[in-house]
Amino acid sequence: MKRVVIKTENLTKVFKTGFRGRRVTALSNLNLEVKRGEIFGFLGPNGAGKTTTIKMLMGLIYPTKGKAWIMDRELGDVEVKSRIGFLPEQPYFYDYLTSNEFLEFYGQLFGLERKELRTRIKSLLALVGLEKAADIQLRKFSKGMLQRIGIAQALINHPELIVLDEPMSGLDPIGRKDIRDIILRLKEEGKTIFFSTHIIPDVEMICDRVGILMNGELVNVGRPNDIIDAKIKYIEIITSGIEREALSHLPDIEVSVHDAWNHVSIRVRDENKLDRVLEIIKDGKGKIISVIPQRETLEEHFIKKIGERRN
Amino acid sequence: MAIAINTFKEAIRDKILYNLLFFALLMIGASLLLATLTVGEQSKIIIDIGLASINIFGALIAVFLGIGLISKEIEKRTIYNIIAKPVPRYQFLMGKYIGLQLTIVVNTIIMGIGLYLVLISNELRWGHSIFNVNFDIWKAIYLILIELMVITAIALLFSTFSSSSTLSAIFSIAIYLIGHLTEELKLIGDNLQNFILKETISLFYYLLPNFDNFNVKGRVAYGLEVSGTYLSLVTLYGISYIAVMLFLSGMIFQKRDFK
Numbered sequence: 136m137k138r139v140v141i142k143t144e145n146l147t148k149v150f151k152t153g154f155r156g157r158r159v160t161a162l163s164n165l166n167l168e169v170k171r172g173e174i175f176g177f178l179g180p181n182g183a184g185k186t187t188t189i190k191m192l193m194g195l196i197y198p199t200k201g202k203a204w205i206m207d208r209e210l211g212d213v214e215v216k217s218r219i220g221f222l223p224e225q226p227y228f229y230d231y232l233t234s235n236e237f238l239e240f241y242g243q244l245f246g247l248e249r250k251e252l253r254t255r256i257k258s259l260l261a262l263v264g265l266e267k268a269a270d271i272q273l274r275k276f277s278k279g280m281l282q283r284i285g286i287a288q289a290l291i292n293h294p295e296l297i298v299l300d301e302p303m304s305g306l307d308p309i310g311r312k313d314i315r316d317i318i319l320r321l322k323e324e325g326k327t328i329f330f331s332t333h334i335i336p337d338v339e340m341i342c343d344r345v346g347i348l349m350n351g352e353l354v355n356v357g358r359p360n361d362i363i364d365a366k367i368k369y370i371e372i373i374t375s376g377i378e379r380e381a382l383s384h385l386p387d388i389e390v391s392v393h394d395a396w397n398h399v400s401i402r403v404r405d406e407n408k409l410d411r412v413l414e415i416i417k418d419g420k421g422k423i424i425s426v427i428p429q430r431e432t433l434e435e436h437f438i439k440k441i442g443e444r445r446n
Numbered sequence: 447m448a449i450a451i452n453t454f455k456e457a458i459r460d461k462i463l464y465n466l467l468f469f470a471l472l473m474i475g476a477s478l479l480l481a482t483l484t485v486g487e488q489s490k491i492i493i494d495i496g497l498a499s500i501n502i503f504g505a506l507i508a509v510f511l512g513i514g515l516i517s518k519e520i521e522k523r524t525i526y527n528i529i530a531k532p533v534p535r536y537q538f539l540m541g542k543y544i545g546l547q548l549t550i551v552v553n554t555i556i557m558g559i560g561l562y563l564v565l566i567s568n569e570l571r572w573g574h575s576i577f578n579v580n581f582d583i584w585k586a587i588y589l590i591l592i593e594l595m596v597i598t599a600i601a602l603l604f605s606t607f608s609s610s611s612t613l614s615a616i617f618s619i620a621i622y623l624i625g626h627l628t629e630e631l632k633l634i635g636d637n638l639q640n641f642i643l644k645e646t647i648s649l650f651y652y653l654l655p656n657f658d659n660f661n662v663k664g665r666v667a668y669g670l671e672v673s674g675t676y677l678s679l680v681t682l683y684g685i686s687y688i689a690v691m692l693f694l695s696g697m698i699f700q701k702r703d704f705k
Binding site for chain 2 (some may be wrong): 150193195213219227231240243
């Protein structure tokens, strides 16, 4: 069992658009490794090149430059596709089929036996909570239901690697939670999950590692905590009963004070000065209610990065 | 094979098919009416009009469904999820083609039976035995079927690289029409003095399918014999043409990006 499931080397895609063939670089020199058994979140704003990457990995489009391997096979290998489950972005399926027919069709593409297929379909419909919709045509499905049946078809072949393109877009919070739970369950079964999203909390909650893609370039890879940890924005201290006079000792430290009711919230921007601030509060007979480091969320991280790039 | 069956399912749930089929049967039925206006030779007229209807409506079905075969998959983005499965692209293409052929065979047989029934009722009207009906119409229908398969293959080729369904439809219909006029094309070419023009026209003559080969309507209507050798030769011609079209489609399809 190799540890690396997806590997890309300088993967690049340039599209030619319009009559004059203007060249647009959708992805440039992507170097990425996804390891076995991890949930890898591929994060980026719309148009960052996430779908382009996934389409190349799935053999829908061909790279302009660079190489990629999935489970040690180069792109385009048909055999390796039988070990992958894939959910396209905003899936469009044959809507004249019922759930059963639909899953049967995809099962047949993988060459599954009819009998095995029947039990598989049953368990998958249960997994995604669509048992009652087994004989309903897909055209009558809601968006959340379509997304679920999409995940079910991606799992029909017991894949080792599951690639999901924006699996949570367009879903309500409960729908998102359901999908997150399914993803976590798949990880427990030892599967590798690679999914793209622009919704940051989803990534923060379930991903082992995250790659951030912007304007076709990979700008950061790491554990979500590592990416966030490095950037504690400020530490918020909430105190009560502090003598107002004591606050005047604070100015030499980089702080801001918000006085409301009995509570005073103090923001300390420099971690090293935290002890000094706490001492002052104690001296001023203040009671410390909480000390919370406020981290930069990926969302802000994102916006900042985009800002940096624009400048 | 799953793809072929699915394509068949899709086609038979398509409304355009029923519209065209309805009109074809209407035309065949109407031929009976026209035949009553003539003195004698009714069955000849019914066969003539009937076979022509099968041919034209069959071609329309072939072109419209054939064009939609791939472009619809791309427009509706259903193709993404198929190409990502362990199905080689050429197999997908073949599956689609075979699925459509199934539809066309079923349709043509339905139209053929319609024509046959009309002919039988015509014989009965005159108190003749139903065995009087010219069985050779099935030979003509068989050749029409081969012709339709060639047209579908051409339509498929267009739809693998063109992004506009309308354009593909126009091209395919144009080829269908020219294909029926290739003999005239050759005649024009032979009478030309200009060398380049002459060669271009003769190039077209050889490149385009010669649909006249598949046309034995006149012979059948006049009760002339259509030999087995002729049938097999034309079948061979049709299959070779289809093979080349499918090969080209496969090559283009293999290289295509599905953006």
